[in-house]
Amino acid sequence: MNVAANQVILVGKIAEMTSVTSQDATGIRFILMVKTNWQSAEEAESFECVIFGKQAETFKQYTQIHATVKVTGHLHSCPHQTEDGQRFCGAEVIVDSFQLLERPEPVLAKVQEDSTKGNATDKKQNKEQDPFKNQVLEFLKDNRFL
Structure with a gap:
């Protein structure tokens, strides 16, 4: 066929x-x-x-x-x-x-800025829930796959 x-x-x-x-x-x-x-x-x-x-x-x-x-x-x-x-x-x-x-750089900056807002308890909980959060953003900046 x-x-x-x-x-x-x-x-x-x-x-x-x-x-x-x-x-x-x-x-x-x-x-x-x-x-x-x-x-x-x-x-x-x-x-x-x-x-x-x-x-x-x-x-x-x-x-x-x-x-x-x-x-x-x-x-x-x-x-x-x-x-x-x-x-x-x-x-x-x-x-x-x-x-x-x-995403374009200004959008990444806004996402990072929004993620830093909030009180210390929220920040601590976020770090405990997602220990690889910053590594993901660095991966998005990697252009080897384009």
Whole structure:
């Protein structure tokens, strides 16, 4: 049996993000910038991505421009024709799932600031409950996986 797979996995930074509404569903359309190494020169390629439904709500709530995400989805072709009759065919990634890998630095600073607020008892309890809290934030700053 010969089965063709249409699966895309991309890791990159969000460059633009807009809400979209159609007759059937609402979603988020975003541009994902992905680093590429081509002939020993570092460049970035942009991919148009769309996410729908509950996933879109979650995506909007937890991500923002310049956040690093991993998306898994499939390609969807978008043929169109100009007013003078020229035909073009583009493609977009329909996102099935995503994973937030890194938030931009100002967001990390705010998370750290918020975590230091509170009384001494709360701080002591937080340290006892989550001894690896600071290591996780350092891991998010690691760019080796991008």
